[in-house]
Amino acid sequence: MGKQVLVIGLGLIGGSLALSIKKEHPECTIIGYDLDEEACKLALSLQVIDRYVTDYKEAASTADFIVLATPVQSAIAILDEFLTIEIKDSCLITDVGSTKKDIVAKGEELMAKGVSFLGGHPMAGSHKTGVAASNERLFENAFYIITPTASIPFSKVIQLQNWLRGTGARFIELEPEAHDLYTGMVSHLPHIIASALVQEAGKLGKEHPIVTELAAGGFRDITRIASSSPSMWRDILLHNKEVLLTMLEKWEMSMKDIRSILAQEDAEAIYAFFDEAKQLRDALPAGKKGALMPFNDLFVDIPDHPGVISDVTGILAEEKISITNIRIIEAREDIMGVLQLSFRSKEDVQLAKKILQENMYDTYETS
Numbered sequence: 489m490g491k492q493v494l495v496i497g498l499g500l501i502g503g504s505l506a507l508s509i510k511k512e513h514p515e516c517t518i519i520g521y522d523l524d525e526e527a528c529k530l531a532l533s534l535q536v537i538d539r540y541v542t543d544y545k546e547a548a549s550t551a552d553f554i555v556l557a558t559p560v561q562s563a564i565a566i567l568d569e570f571l572t573i574e575i576k577d578s579c580l581i582t583d584v585g586s587t588k589k590d591i592v593a594k595g596e597e598l599m600a601k602g603v604s605f606l607g608g609h610p611m612a613g614s615h616k617t618g619v620a621a622s623n624e625r626l627f628e629n630a631f632y633i634i635t636p637t638a639s640i641p642f643s644k645v646i647q648l649q650n651w652l653r654g655t656g657a658r659f660i661e662l663e664p665e666a667h668d669l670y671t672g673m674v675s676h677l678p679h680i681i682a683s684a685l686v687q688e689a690g691k692l693g694k695e696h697p698i699v700t701e702l703a704a705g706g707f708r709d710i711t712r713i714a715s716s717s718p719s720m721w722r723d724i725l726l727h728n729k730e731v732l733l734t735m736l737e738k739w740e741m742s743m744k745d746i747r748s749i750l751a752q753e754d755a756e757a758i759y760a761f762f763d764e765a766k767q768l769r770d771a772l773p774a775g776k777k778g779a780l781m782p783f784n785d786l787f788v789d790i791p792d793h794p795g796v797i798s799d800v801t802g803i804l805a806e807e808k809i810s811i812t813n814i815r816i817i818e819a820r821e822d823i824m825g826v827l828q829l830s831f832r833s834k835e836d837v838q839l840a841k842k843i844l845q846e847n848m849y850d851t852y853e854t855s
């Protein structure tokens with residue numbers, strides 16, 4: 489009989505992992521559990537899981553591999569419950585939480601009982617939630633952080649990577665504290681800033697409704713992540729409180745600095761502020777997926793007439809090239825518009841470029 493995998497939390501990440509585990513281990517049975525039974529039913533009908541349970545305890549006691557993919561506070565509560573039930577000696581438990589210190593500390597309590605827990609965090613995701621947004625390629629080429637402690641045997645690290653080979657992710661090891669510090673900077677703080685920015689625009693928008701209508705590329709780019717799950721981010725902030733309090737203090741100081749050079753009309757310092765940021769941003773590793781997403785974008789000049797967008801997308805669909813995002817820039821009456829198309833990989837960008845050029849579309853990439 490094939491092995492049993494239990495996925496608890498059938499949302500974006502649990503669903504995507506279930507798909508990539510099944511792809512690499514088709515003989516295993518994927519059992520799902522979610523607090524929300526509708527999520528279980530949807531996961532079953534989308535063939536993300538083989539079956540679901542309405543109480544995970546029995547399935548946990550027979551599982552070979554357990555993935556916790558709930559918001560981080562619930563993951564701790566579930567690990568607490570695992571302390572009270574029988575789990576097979578050979579079973580490996582992992583989580584996908586965006587914070588690691590508290591979860592790994594709880595996992596150590598299980599280790600003391602002879603149950604193997606190895607913390608994990610795939611550094612790829614989306615502002616979308618729910619199993620319907622699952623994608624077996626979500627983690628391809630992304631960093632997958634694992635946080636082994638001294639109490640976990642190396643064989644379990646290999647076992648985890650084998651289970652998760654279908655993700656196509658690149659595994660790296662970090663101490664839980666280092667994980668929370670680094671992701672605090674490149675993931676958690678940006679989510680706070682994005683949400684605060686949307687709140688500010690919302691306040692002005694109450695008095696001047698046109699403001700939100702005017703929100704164009706820049707605002708949308710920097711605030712996309714403000715559409716993420718509030719319960720997930722509530723838990724992340726509470727788990728990474730100390731790190732984020734320090735970062736917010738430094739952030740406030742940084743805002744004070746820019747305020748001060750602006751008040752003084754210090755043009756040189758203002759230029760240096762943007763120039764230094766541009767150089768740092770431009771130097772981010774290209775072609776890598778992870779917290780620092782690369783741009784797999786192609787820009788296409790389009791004449792401003794009806795049907796042109798469906799023509800472009802139709803050409804790409806015929807070649808089976810998936811578009812992950814589409815945006816129209818500068819499309820005003822009677823002038824050329826620009827279509828910004830995002831793809832999963834650089835290869836898809838190149839293929840799309842070739843096909844569209846063959847169809848007489850002018851295309852260009854950004855560096």
Ligand SMILES: NC(=O)c1ccc[n+]([C@@H]2O[C@H](COP(=O)([O-])OP(=O)(O)OC[C@H]3O[C@@H](n4cnc5c(N)ncnc54)[C@H](O)[C@@H]3O)[C@@H](O)[C@H]2O)c1
Pocket residue numbers: 496497498499500501502521522523524527557558559560562584585586587609610611612613614615616617618619717720724
């Ligand atoms: N979204 C991302 O970009 C991303 C990336 C990497 C890691 N993560 C982490 O992955 C985890 C899941 O995030 P997601 O994006 O899949 O969220 P999601 O909202 O899409 O899914 C979470 C699911 O967990 C279920 N759930 C909540 N409490 C539960 C409980 N006690 N028992 C069983 N099910 C429960 C919810 O009903 C929901 O279906 C979080 O810990 C998050 O920090 C998220």
Ligand SMILES: O=C(O)C(=O)C[C@]1(C(=O)O)C=C[C@@H](O)C=C1
Pocket residue numbers: 585586610611612613614615616674675676713716778779
């Ligand atoms: O792409 C997004 O929407 C994300 O927010 C993904 C993101 C991130 O901050 O980069 C969010 C939380 C995770 O723990 C890992 C990845």
